[in-house]
Amino acid sequence: MNRPYVVLNAAMSLDGKIATRLGDSEFSSPEDWERVHRLRCQVDAIMIGVNTVLVDDPKLTVRSGGKPLKIVVDSLARTPPTARIITYRGESRVMVAVGGEAPAYRVEALKKAGAEVFRAGRKRKVNLKILMGELHRRGIRRLLVEGGGNLNWSLLKEGLVDEVQVAITPVLVGGKEAVSLVEGEGFGKVSEAQRLKLLSVGKAGFNILLKFKCMPREGKP
Numbered sequence: 001m002n003r004p005y006v007v008l009n010a011a012m013s014l015d016g017k018i019a020t021r022l023g024d025s026e027f028s029s030p031e032d033w034e035r036v037h038r039l040r041c042q043v044d045a046i047m048i049g050v051n052t053v054l055v056d057d058p059k060l061t062v063r064s065g066g067k068p069l070k071i072v073v074d075s076l077a078r079t080p081p082t083a084r085i086i087t088y089r090g091e092s093r094v095m096v097a098v099g100g101e102a103p104a105y106r107v108e109a110l111k112k113a114g115a116e117v118f119r120a121g122r123k124r125k126v127n128l129k130i131l132m133g134e135l136h137r138r139g140i141r142r143l144l145v146e147g148g149g150n151l152n153w154s155l156l157k158e159g160l161v162d163e164v165q166v167a168i169t170p171v172l173v174g175g176k177e178a179v180s181l182v183e184g185e186g187f188g189k190v191s192e193a194q195r196l197k198l199l200s201v202g203k204a205g206f207n208i209l210l211k212f213k214c215m216p217r218e219g220k221p
């Protein structure tokens with residue numbers, strides 16, 4: 001299947017949380033933000049899950065040069081038309097990828113606000129393989145995924161991630177309600193898990209930067 005090269009990026013605590021139980025996700029140092037901004041300029045598109053829009057309302061600013069397509073994975077078109085990813089889109093286009101049951105009135109409201117709505121499959125949930133195929137068809141060759149944990153899980157489960165970059169912050173936050181780097185049902189056995197090959201270790205301010213390549217996975221979740 002033709003699809004973009006997918007880089008999954010996140011900033012997390014040492015215990016693997018990408019947000020605290022209250023939804024605070026400020027784990028990056030100023031130096032790490034610089035790295036994230038460089039990454040955003042090097043890709044054709046940036047993708048996030050709808051919960052990240054609802055909790056963080058990110059702008060996904062791209063500072064210099066690039067104007068990547070910004071994509072929200074949002075089965076039921078719950079992205080508010082006033083979300084900053086839409087209203088602060090600058091020169092970027094915004095796509096909301098929805099499933100087969102997204103209500104027409106919400107779809108229309110998003111289109112009116114300037115977003116493109118792409119229906120990825122007929123089922124309730126966004127079909128990520130269909131979405132990836134469509135992105136490739138449109139010339140998107142490098143895609144940056146910026147979470148959250150549930151989107152990360154679905155992409156990993158379907159073998160759609162090529163590289164993982166994490167900025168580890170030396171804090172421990174705990175909390176069973178706090179979102180982890182990878183949520184969802186999880187792999188049942190270590191032998192079935194997504195294996196990674198370490199590419200590099202670095203530092204950005206107080207963050208430890210780890211880059212991994214994803215190894216082919218044969219086991220089922």
Ligand SMILES: NC(=O)c1ccc[n+]([C@@H]2O[C@H](COP(=O)([O-])OP(=O)(O)OC[C@H]3O[C@@H](n4cnc5c(N)ncnc54)[C@H](OP(=O)(O)O)[C@@H]3O)[C@@H](O)[C@H]2O)c1
Nearest residue numbers: 010011018019025049051052075126147148149150151154
């Ligand atoms: N530290 C970091 O780097 C970082 C980065 C990003 C986010 N975060 C944090 O992560 C938290 C949000 O993470 P989250 O796991 O709750 O949400 P998420 O991954 O942002 O969004 C998940 C939602 O996406 C929708 N979706 C549609 N199709 C899907 C599919 N095929 N697979 C998976 N999801 C699909 C689902 O809602 P529907 O069923 O309604 O479609 C699902 O509940 C926030 O607290 C945010 O601050 C941290």
